[in-house]
Amino acid sequence: MAILRTDPAGAQSPPSAGAPRERLVVVGNGMASLRFLERLTEGSPGRYDVTVVGAEPVAAYNRVLLSSLLGGEVDEAACEFRGLDWYAEHGIRLITGAPVTAIDRENGLAIVGEAHVLPFDKLVLAVGSTPIRLPKPGMELPGVITFRDLADVAAIRKAAVEHARAVVIGGGLLGLEAAVGLSRLGVDTTLLHVMDRLMERQLDHAAANLVKRAMEARGVKVLLRADTAAVEGDGRVERLRLADGTVLPADLVVMSVGVRPSVTLAREAGLAVARGITVDDRMTTSDPRIFALGECAEHRGQIYGLVEPAYEQADTLARHLADEAASYVGTALSTSLKVSGLPVFSAGVVDTPEGAEAVVLSDPGAGLYRKLLVAEGRLIGAVFVGDVGEQALCKRLIRSGEPVGDDLDDIMFGRPAPQALAA
Structure with a gap:
């Protein structure tokens, strides 16, 4: 199947074969959108006639690497995820540098730019968020x-x-x-x-x-x-x-004071919007043909601004559109990163709530810090700086709610090496 990556005025459909496929339009080509497309093509190859429209002039890239790009540690090529050949191989029509400006729900149309029209049977909104500018004087100045x-x-x-x-x-x-x-x-x-x-x-x-x-x-x-x-x-x-x-x-x-979910397109189309675009556990909006995921979506009153929840939402939606039983019930947030070369991990509760116990290991001179928050024998939070070796165990215990038991010492001091156990 051919694919044409074109501007909106020249966008064309690839030739069809066999029974007509459902037309799926994905609005947004960021990290969440690409994850959804990857999972959809794995689970339902060839089922949908897919068109992806991205407002940026390039295909999806790794936003996590923007600071490294800014500092000169990597180049733009290192930020790329999938080349245009990947979209072509999977029969996905990619349109870049062209925002969707309106959704005509009655007629099932996505309007790209001023006048180009994309008909859809199903539509996914993965439009992300927009950065906040403080409402203070001078914010409009160049610089x-x-x-x-x-x-x-x-x-x-x-x-x-x-x-x-x-x-x-x-x-x-x-x-x-x-x-x-x-x-x-x-x-x-x-x-x-x-x-x-x-x-x-x-x-x-x-x-x-x-x-x-x-x-x-x-x-x-x-x-x-x-x-x-x-x-x-x-x-x-x-x-x-x-x-x-x-x-x-x-x-x-x-x-860099935060972001707001991009909801204008959805609101103008008459979809239910709170702080974000309201979705259920299958990422369905108030219109059963339209779905939303990532930073623009609000699920059970929660908006996530991190990659992990967006990926979980994308996985759920891809399975749902493949007619599999799938539900998104929310994400237990954790953060694992390097700040100025210093490893940092955080999950669950950060400050000690009433009735909880804080177990702390601190060595400021070595740049090491570990705090575990335990309530009723269960791990409810963890903060690590300098050594994040046991983060996977922490995330599992916090998410499962199982008793921490003898794992507490292992988390705080690290698990003994296999050779030490054998001695």
């Missing part, structure tokens, strides 16, 4: 850039000239990654966070302090409880002013 996609990386690298001064707003994962990437480029970088610790959703104070030290060791200045009042400059960014009156010179401001 204020979000950190979300390849275009943002290119814009930041262009602005990060020699002797440039950069301010990154946001102490979550993306903000830390942007700051480290800029520091690797030799840019004088300051990271601002309005909270009293970095990554407050994933780390307690002790773990966050180790991460802060690692950031500072990489040359990033970190200011906590720093509330941005305004970005100022004559025609472009020149400085950033904090609420306490502090003024920071800046040639570049990188905004």
Whole structure:
């Protein structure tokens, strides 16, 4: 089956053979979308006539590597997932650089750009999210850039000239990654966070302090409880002013303060929308022909901004569309990453709730920290910094709710080596 990767005006259908197949249009070509397509082609090869429409000018790529790309550790080729030949081999029509602008539910049509029409029998919304810009003066000035996609990386690298001064707003994962990437480029970088610790959703104070030290060791200045009042400059960014009156010179401001689910397309089509596009356990929206997954979807009141839940949702939807019994019941969140070269793991509860016990191993000099949170004999949370060797066991115990038993010492100190057991 031929595939044509074209602009919207020239998009064509491949020749058909045999009985007509259901027309499946996937809106969005990010990581969640690609995972769905991979699982669908494994489970139901050739069943659907698939068209994928992506707003970005390239096929799906690994957003997790954007900070490494920014810092020059990898090139764009390393961020690629599947070449165009993969889409062709699986009979998937790929349209890039062309957002879907409207959905005509009554007639089963997706409108691409101004006028191109794609008929569908089923439609998947994997449109992700959009970065938030603080509602503060000066955010429209040239030099204020979000950190979300390849275009943002290119814009930041262009602005990060020699002797440039950069301010990154946001102490979550993306903000830390942007700051480290800029520091690797030799840019004088300051990271601002309005909270009293970095990554407050994933780390307690002790773990966050180790991460802060690692950031500072990489040359990033970190200011906590720093509330941005305004970005100022004559025609472009020149400085950033904090609420306490502090003024920071800046040639570049990188905004990384969170994202919002992209719901405009769904809302205008009359689909049920809360904070995200409302879906059930089979990722079905209020229209049984339309599904949503990833960062744009809201499931049981929860919106996930991480890769793991998006992949689980994609797997569920692919199985459902293959007529298999499949339900998504939610994801027990965990985070495993390297911050400035420092391994970090977090799962479940971070701060000690009433009635729980915290078991802590701390060696700040060595950059090691482990905290296990136990309630009624069960592991409910874990935070590791520096050595994350037992993270898989932690995730299993937290998700299953089984008694921690004798595993507590193994998690805290590591399992004995096989040769030690045999001695």
